[in-house]
Structures are given as C-alpha cells and as structure tokens.
Amino acid sequence: MPEAEGFIKSTAGGRFAATFMIDELMYNFSGSFASSVPAFTCNTATITYSGLKQLNSTRSFEGRVGPSKVTLNLANGPVINGVLDMPLSPGSTVSGSGVWTQN
Numbered sequence: 639m640p641e642a643e644g645f646i647k648s649t650a651g652g653r654f655a656a657t658f659m660i661d662e663l664m665y666n667f668s669g670s671f672a673s674s675v676p677a678f679t680c681n682t683a684t685i686t687y688s689g690l691k692q693l694n695s696t697r698s699f700e701g702r703v704g705p706s707k708v709t710l711n712l713a714n715g716p717v718i719n720g721v722l723d724m725p726l727s728p729g730s731t732v733s734g735s736g737v738w739t740q741n
Contacts, residue, residue, distance in 0.1 A: 639686050646680040646708060646720065654736070656710075656718055658685050665693050667718070669736025676726055680708050683720035692716050696737050704729030 642665075644658030652675055656667040665685075687693060692714050701710040701718075704726030710718040 646683045650677040666739045667736045671734040679723045680720040687716040698735045700733045
C-alpha cells in the first residue's frame with residue numbers, strides 16, 4: 639500500500655489539519671474531533687492508503703491521541719499515524735470527521 643509523509647497540527651479548540659505531499663500535490667485533511675483534545679503537533683506523520691480515490695470527500699475517523707503517538711483510522715481505509723512532538727498525558731480515544739482538499 640502506498641505511503642506518504644506529512645504533518646498534523648491541532649488546536650485546543652478541537653480542530654486539526656493534516657497535510658501530505660503525494661505526486662507533487664498537497665493533500666489536506668482538515669476537520670474536528672468530536673470531543674475535547676489538547677493541542678498537539680506531529681511533524682513526522684505518515685498516511686497509508688490503497689488509492690488516491692480514498693483521499694477525497696468528507697470522511698469520519700476513529701483513533702487515539704497520546705501519550706506519545708497519534709493514530710487516525712479513516713472510515714474508508716486510510717490510516718494516519720505518527721509520533722507526537724511533545725507527549726500528551728493522558729492519551730485519549732478520539733473520533734470525528736474531516737474533509738479532503740487538494741492544492
């Protein structure tokens with residue numbers, strides 16, 4: 639399955655943006671967590687996917703943030719994961735949705 643590197647940044651308000659460079663295009667997955675999650679940054683994120691057609695539209699996800707890693711399992715198959723720049727304690731299970739855009 640193809641992989642791409644990128645980063646994830648979130649705000650204390652529960653919003654996040656994940657950006658990955660694939661075939662010289664930036665793919666952005668921006669959205670919000672259903673519950674409160676402390677702000678975090680992951681500058682070493684990786685997305686694993688089976689095809690670019692998965693990286694479109696609005697997608698729900700479930701996963702975990704902290705204490706040292708972030709994992710977001712998108713409902714249609716792709717997985718975003720990485721090591722947090724600064725640990726979060728305690729870790730928490732998360733869910734929410736996001737929208738893919740390209741530029």
